Every structure is written in C-alpha cells, then in structure tokens.
Amino acid sequence: MDTAKTEHSRAPLSDEELAGVDAYWRAANYLTVGQIYLLDNPLLREPLRPEHIKPRLLGHWGTSPGLSLIYAHLNRCIKARGMDVIYVCGPGHGGPAMVANTWLEGTYPELYPSVNHSEEGMRRLFRQFSFPGGIPSHVAAEVPGSIHEGGELGYALSHAYGAAFDNPGLTVACVVGDGEAETGPMAGSWFSNVFLNPVSDGTVLPILHLNGYKIANQTIFARISDEDRASFFRGCGYDPVLVDGDDPAEVHQALAGAMDACFDRIAEIRAEARAAANGAPVRPRWPMIVLRTPKGWTGPSDVDGNPVEGTWRAHQVPLSGVRTNADHLAMLEEWMRSYRPEELFDATGAPVPELLGMPPEGGARMSANPHANGGLVLRDLVLPDYRDYGVEVEGHGSTTGEATRTLGTWLRDVMAANPDRFRLFGPDEVESNRLGAVFETTDRQWQAEILPTDEHQAPHGRVMEVLSEHLCEGWLEGYLLTGRHGLFTSYEAFIHIVDSMFNQHAKWLDSSRGIPWRRPVASLNYLLSSHVWRQDHNGFSHQDPGFIDHVMNKKADIVRVYLPPDANTLLSTMDHCLRSRQYVNVVVAGKQPALQYTSMDEAVRHCERGLGIWEWASTDGGEEPDVVLACAGDVPTLEVLAAADLLRTHLPELKVRVVNVVDLMRLQPESEHPHGLGDREFDTVFTADRPVLFAFHGYPTLIHRLTYRRTNHDNIHVRGYKEEGTTTTPFDMVMLNDLDRFRLVMDVIDRVPGLGPNAAGLRQRMVDARHAAREHTRTHGEDLPEVADWSWPG
DSSP states (O other): OOOSSBSOSOOOSOHHHHHHHHHHHHHHHHHHHHHHHBSSOTTOSSOOOGGGBOSSOOSOOTTHHHHHHHHHHHHHHHHHHTOEEEEEEOSTTOHHHHHHHHHHHTHHHHHSTTSOSSHHHHHHHHHHBTSTTSBOSSSOTTSTTOOOOTTSSSOHHHHHHHHHTTOTTEEEEEEEETTGGGSHHHHHHGGGGGGOOTTTSOEEEEEEEEOSBSSSSBOHHHHSOHHHHHHHHHHTTEEEEEEEOSOHHHHHHHHHHHHHHHHHHHHHHHHHHHHTTTSOOOOOOEEEEEEEOOTTTTSOSEETTEEOTTSGGGSSOSOOOTTTOHHHHHHHHHHHHTTOHHHHBOTTSOBOHHHHTSSOOGGGSGGGOGGGSGGGTOOOOOOOOGGGGOOOOSSTTTEEEOHHHHHHHHHHHHHHHOTTTEEEEESSOTTTTTOGGGGGTOOEEOOSOOOTTOOSEESSOSEEEOSOHHHHHHHHHHHHHTTOEEEEEEEGGGGGGGHHHHHHHHHHHHHHHTOTTOOOOBOEEEEEESOGGGOTTTOGGGOOOTHHHHHHTSOTTTEEEEOOOSHHHHHHHHHHHHHOBSOEEEEEOOOSOEEEOOOHHHHHHHHHHSEEEOGGGOOSTTSOOSEEEEEESHHHHHHHHHHHHHHHHHOTTSOEEEEEESBGGGGSBTTTOTTOBOHHHHHHHHOSSSOEEEEESSOHHHHHHHHTTSTTGGGEEEEOOOSOOOSOOHHHHHHHTTOSHHHHHHHHHHHSTTTGGGGHHHHHHHHHHHHHHHHHHHHHSSOOHHHHTOOOOO
16 A cells, blocks of 8 residues: 555545535534534524523534544445444544434434434434533543543553454454554554454554644644654554545545555455464554544634634634624534535434435444443353362461462463453563463464564464553453453552553443443453562562552442452452452452462352451450451461461460451441441451551551541551562561561550550560561571561461
8 A cells, every 4th residue: 555645546436425425424523513512403493592502612623523534434334345343532532523423323312312313302412412411521431332431542542452352353443633642552552463363353443633733732743744654653563544635525535545445455464364374473564544634624714813723723612702702603603504404404303314324234333333332242251160279278377379370270271261252461470470370271462573482472362461551451441341351460569550541441330330221341350469568679669559549549339459368369359350240350469489378168258258357366265355466468467477476475365366358348338338347247357446456468548548437446557568668578578667577566565455564575575576687687688587487386
C-alpha cells in the first residue's frame, strides 16, 4: 500500500452508495449536535427559541464528525464482507457521536425503549445527554457496543488488542485520537502487534484520527511531516494509509478505498499465516489508517470573528452563548438545518428507510455485537481441583514451602484446560514471581524474531509478558470485557503504575452493575508478589504496599483484598477469585520459602471464614484472652507467631489469642461491605475491651480505617509498613518498621494492664535482642540463625 499519499485515486463508491453513506453521516452529525444543545424541538419543526436550549452546554463536538464518518464506513464494510467488528472509541470526548450511531442502528431504542425512533424518542435522546439523571458525556458503559471508557486517554489500543486475543473471527476497529496518541501508554501500545498471532487471534485495525488539536493546543502527530509519521508507524510494524481532506465526497471515496485496501490486506495476511503455520514465524506488517480531517468538521466556520472549524475552538461547544445571544442561536439553527434533517427523518421522527437499511442487522451491528457485552459469550473456566496441589503440612508452622511456586503448578493446569479463554499477564515477572511451572504447558506469545538462546517464546502462547504494566493491564481489561478470563501478576510496588487504569475499570464495573442488559464479566484478578517485606535485595524503591489502600477506596460491591498466609490458603483464594464475576480481586502473597501453617482442609475452612482464631497458636484455652495478636499477610503472620512463641515461653500465664485475617474486608462492619463481620461476631473474635495488637502487611492507617466503628477500636494498635526501607536482610526490614517479634512482645508488655511492672526484665531482654539482631546483620550480612531458622515449636 502507498503510505506517502492520500488514497484519493480510488473511487469505490457508486453515486448511490456515496449518497447513502453521506446521508448516514449527516444524520449522525445532526443527532450529535442535538444532544449537545437541545432540550426540545428536536426536528426543528419551529424556529429555535432559547427555551429549546439546555441551560448548561456540555459535551464535545470537535472529534465527533470524524468518529461518525468512520462508523458509517465500517458499517458498509461489515455488510459487504460479512465481518464481525467492534468499535473502540479512543477519543475521550466522542460520547455524543457514539450514542448517535447506536440510536441510528436501532440498538439504543431496543435497550432503552423510551428513547425510540420517534420525535419523542429523539427529544429524550437529546435531553438525557450530559444532563442530570441522564447519561455521561463520554463513551461509558451505558453506550451499547462499548468496552472502553473514554474518560481517560491512552488505553484504547491496548484494550483493542486484549479484545482480539483468542478471537480469530473478530476485527477490532480502534480509533485513536491525536491527543491520546501523545500519551505514554499509547506509545507502548503500538507494539502490541508483536504479540498478535494472525492465525489464532483476531485483527486490530488502528485508525489514527488527526484533527490537529487537543483541548487548546496543537498535536504532535498532526504537525510532523507525513514522511516522519509514516516512518514512525512503519517502525512499529504497520503499513499506514493516509486519508486527508476536507471535501466530504472526496474523503468518503478515499476512506472507502482505504478500508477496502486494509481489509483486503488483512485477509491476505491471515491466508499467508495459515499457509505458513507450521513453518518459521513471520511477523506481518499490519495495515492501519491515518485519517486527517478538520476538527469540528461541518460545524460553524467562524464565531464572533474567530475561526472555529479546523481549530482548537471546535473542541467542545463551538457556540457557547446560544440561550442569551440571538446571533449564536441563529447560527445553531443554520448549522443543524445544514444537515437537511427533513431528508433524514420522517414525519414521526424515525430515520427514513434508506438510513435504516445502511447498518448491518442484529448482532452484526457494532452496537449489538455480543463481544462488546462480554458476559454474553463468557464461558466458565475448567478448573482442576486445587486441593490436589496443596502442600503437605506435617505440623503447624514447621513445614517450609513456596506459596507462588505451588500456585504455579495449579495455574499450569488451568492454562492447559482452558487454551482459548485464559491468559496470564505480567511485566517480565512470571518467572521472578515463581510461576514458571506454567511454561511446562505453554510459552510466551511472540511474533518477532526468536533466537536459539531464547526460552519459552513462540507464536502461540498463553503467557503475555511485556515490560509495561500499562499494556498488561489494558490487554487484560480488553480480554475480560470481551468474555474471557485472566490473571495479572506483578511486583507489589510497581502495580501503582496502573492506579488510574484500575480506577476506570472499577468504575466501569460499578456502572455496568446498574445496567440490566450488561451481563457480568469475569473478575479482574491481581496477584502481587515480590512484596514489600521481601524486597530486601532491591531496597527502598521496591518497597510499597500502598496499592491496597488505593483499591480500598472503591465501592464495596466491586473490590476484594486477600492476604493468604501460606500456599494452601493461596490456592483456595485464587480458585475463588477465578470463579468470581464482576469484581476486582487483589491477592498479595510472598514468593520466598516460608513456613506453612494450614493443612488443605484447614485452609479451605479458614478462607471460607475470611478470618479466624488459630487455636493451635493461642493460649487462652477458649476463655477471654488477656491480649489478641492479630495478623494479615505472610510476614506479619510469621512475626506474630514468633512473638506468641516468646510469650508462651516467658509469660506462660498470659492468655494470648492469635487471629489471622485472609479477607481484609471482614474487618469492616457488615453495613459497609458484604463480607463484613457483624459487631457481635467481631467482638467475639477480637473482644470488646482487651488490647489488640495487629501486625499488618501494609500501612497501619488502613486497619484503623476499616475498624474505626468497632467497639474496641481504641484498644487496637497496628504495626505495619511505615516507609522505612533499604537494602538489608529480611528481619532487619521488619525491625526497621517495628513489626518484628521482639517489638510485638514489648507492645504486649506495654499494653496489657498490670503486665509492665511484672515483665520489665523480659521487656529489657527484647530490647537487647533487637540490638543483637541488628549488630549481627551489620557484621555478617545475614540474619541471626535463631531468627532465620525459627519454626513453630508445636
């Protein structure tokens, strides 16, 4: 394909086809303007008056004409070629255009019957947009056919590729705005084609929509030369076709020709890949389109003496004073009548038959495609019985195992049993996080060059590794929203990179819960390993447990946080997460060799409860304790048990209760979270008036947030990470943050009434023990053997 010139040389549309696609485009533009401006008089049956105009003008016009142009031409291709297509709208402010097209196609009236094909339905369509009690201005979950929230820029292309993985019959048309194209996540997303298998995966057709401007500034891709832009995309592995112009008839013909050329080439790529499926992998050069049209095309050219069409002033509302400025009101009416609505809608307000015949029918409509409502095509995972993979625990706290390595053997068989609907995503950390057993059954998917020294790289693979958390998150979200399952594994400290992406996905899940036609999708599952307490080798930069805090800010209906203390509880937890729907599940688990505390049967019961008293580690004998030692997280659990052992040895009369928490949500009242404990049950476990010393994996304030309404909150004292870290030994790391066993014993002595004067000697020995441990690390570079090799004496 010629990448250097506009595709004006081809004229594939007949006069009748050209008139039809142009009429459809004009109708979509009319409906878009109406949504931004009108409360009433949708068909302009009378001259516009101020009372017909919304009091607050919200929404964005600038990108909308281009989005509708692309939509109209994709519909032509779907009908002509029988393709299965979904539309990912990257420009964040394209909401009214996408709603307009779904209304024209008839999907919107089917799902929202009151907004039907009638004059009253059109009035409601206009009124609801960006209006109290209505719909958002972005392409949100309420818009049929959408899998991408346009409120945040940078992720459209990663979502599109995620949707295409394991969808060989699907084409994902992904429109990238030229403002969005400047973002960091989008810069990395262009290389997603390195991971797309043309035989087993679907197709992504990127369409870079250049209209020259962002909100108030020019855009980079619109201002560099055609040669530089084409070179950039060729370097990313694409064959770009440029469509450029401002004459509607010429652009219609050029875009139709470009799409035909792209889809012809895609068919060739697929045929070539199938023919060479048994040979050496060949990375194809996929087509893409660069569409350059004026911003705010077909809108007002000048307003109040300032140029608007083709400038940044067209970005949002070109005519802002319509209610109070008679000239603006007249310009709005002239603008809307320029689309000749009397030719587009009949006397009842319905689109004329010629327009209704333009889109495909049924599920072939992009707004009705079942892949864009992933729960419709979601199939359950085939999950092997996780109980068969557990660690044999001979005695509580005496057996050593590796939690994530154990999980890896189960995930290996999960992937083998679900070769078309489960993938593992990670930023170059699957092996590092001890999940390498999965490579016994699959490889990393990779379409570029493979050297003899490479391991586990193949054109067909179930593991998606790229050193970009943004890409992993975006791929997984697109994969889930189109009806599949997955797991994202990452170092705990660096999952923060996707904080904002998690925000958007959580909001999407929350919104879609209230939309009856949206079917539940598989949960977004995070496994965070290489966590804060065992990043002693990498140091301070790798020590941050704050993602938990970020997640906990979201609605209780959406988020879950689990801190399994050992391998068997991790297996039980992950089985639960992979079976769940419509949640974000965050699981934090260590990868290093560690003590194992629960048999498989005990682990199952413990995870079902979410938290529980470990009677084998307690000395309260079922009576009310003198103190509660609580823990959440594998390292805090170790330190609490070691402290309990010291107390049992040195203060045998003290009644200690040990409580382990797996499901962090259990700490909240039941009024705040579905998993929350009732106050009576909480007081039964944690007591109503005894000291509670809580060793926590993350920042201590989170536990106080979760328990502040509890009867005994004033007696809850939390130890956790307090932003003290460095490159040091594991035990020195916990000592830096006052989470160590000796510090916990000192806390017990300080907080149990009457204990202090009677245990002053023990407290002093604990202070000395901390100093001895610190000195040993500084002298020998490792922890004291009696600390490093400690196990439960059981």
